Amino acid sequence: MYKGIGLVLTGGGGKGAYHIGVWKALREYGIDKNITAISGTSVGILNGILFAQGNYNVAETVWKNISKDKILKLDMKKIILKLLEIGLIKGEMAALTIIFREFYGNGIFSREGLVKIIDDNINLGYISNCYLDIFAAAYNINTLKIDYLKINGKDDKTIKKILLASSALPIIFDNEEIDGQYYIDGGVKDNVPIKPLYDRGIRNFIVVHLARNSLYNSGSFKDANIIEIVPSNSQGDLLTGTLDFSKESAERRIGQGYNDTIKILKPMYEMGIVQSKIGIQLQKFKKDEVNFTYEMVNLFDKREKIKDELNKLLKNH
Numbered sequence: 001m002y003k004g005i006g007l008v009l010t011g012g013g014g015k016g017a018y019h020i021g022v023w024k025a026l027r028e029y030g031i032d033k034n035i036t037a038i039s040g041t042s043v044g045i046l047n048g049i050l051f052a053q054g055n056y057n058v059a060e061t062v063w064k065n066i067s068k069d070k071i072l073k074l075d076m077k078k079i080i081l082k083l084l085e086i087g088l089i090k091g092e093m094a095a096l097t098i099i100f101r102e103f104y105g106n107g108i109f110s111r112e113g114l115v116k117i118i119d120d121n122i123n124l125g126y127i128s129n130c131y132l133d134i135f136a137a138a139y140n141i142n143t144l145k146i147d148y149l150k151i152n153g154k155d156d157k158t159i160k161k162i163l164l165a166s167s168a169l170p171i172i173f174d175n176e177e178i179d180g181q182y183y184i185d186g187g188v189k190d191n192v193p194i195k196p197l198y199d200r201g202i203r204n205f206i207v208v209h210l211a212r213n214s215l216y217n218s219g220s221f222k223d224a225n226i227i228e229i230v231p232s233n234s235q236g237d238l239l240t241g242t243l244d245f246s247k248e249s250a251e252r253r254i255g256q257g258y259n260d261t262i263k264i265l266k267p268m269y270e271m272g273i274v275q276s277k278i279g280i281q282l283q284k285f286k287k288d289e290v291n292f293t294y295e296m297v298n299l300f301d302k303r304e305k306i307k308d309e310l311n312k313l314l315k316n317h
Contacts, residue, residue, distance in 0.1 A: 002201030004036025007051065008194050011042030011187035012210030013169070013242035014071075015235040017063045017250040019047040020056075021257025022208050022229055027056060029265050037133040037202055039148070039193040041186040042167040044208075045136040046114075049122055049151070049163065052130045062121050063250045070113035071245045109172050111164055118163060124156040133200060136166040137186030137193040141175060146189040148196035149178070172243075192216035198224060208257075210235055232260050 009019050026032045032051075040048035050059040118124075127134070134151040149162045158178070165176035165183035175182045186193065192214060194205060198221055205226045207216075212230055235241045235253060 005034050006037045006197035006202040006205045007035045008207040009040035009044030009048050010191050010209050011044050014244040015210040015241045016043030017253035018257035020059050020063050021254040022261045024258045025261035037197050039135040039196050041137040041191050041193050045166045052132050066245050068245045124159045135196040136162050137190050138165040138183040139188040141182045229261055
């Protein structure tokens, strides 16, 4: 069995600020030091990379300075060219069908903002050589299967491509090509990527969800110990959550992630202290019992010696 804890971060776009609050709570309890592997989908792997880098302040600053303009910048040139290509003489439904087909693999928003965040805040060389095993879930549109792409050992360009591939929301962003394969957001198939870590032998997990109805096949991991951290209230839908990259919402979600995690960890921690105290007390009782037994044996030996001495005196008289 692989030692340590596997951290699994689900996808959810702007709701990903919640992950940062969870990290803050894990740091307070020292649990972050026991994490030995990370897997994530979409924004989950982006936050996973920040976690692997180990600088919480950088991660918090990224999210507290985020904005819709940085992440969701319309690629107007691409939109106009596609609309001209479709033509206005087609029927409305036909046009919508063509638009969906055209943009499924080619999104309407630029990736420049996200690329800049990666370039400015992540040391890709460090990540490549990181002691933590790191996997990103991305959906392969060539094979129509989910791929778990290992980030360790890759060059800067490939790591960046993997991050973009895992977070390539259909219609929103372009798909990403890696070694001749084309990928979109891993959440299309597996938004809770426990599998790559489970397959490596990890059996203890912390899974951080960004939605209350986040699902995974728990039957596939029957012998795993999984602590799930789920938002205590809704983090929003597509428009009010996934595509919500406002600073105010990010700060609120960081706070929510922190509070929800503390509510889970605090009683567990307190129970651990109680169990530790009970264990110490039992050890003391055991030690006292051993000492008592030792004293009783000594008293018995002394009594026998006294009896022997008395018998000798009686015989002599």
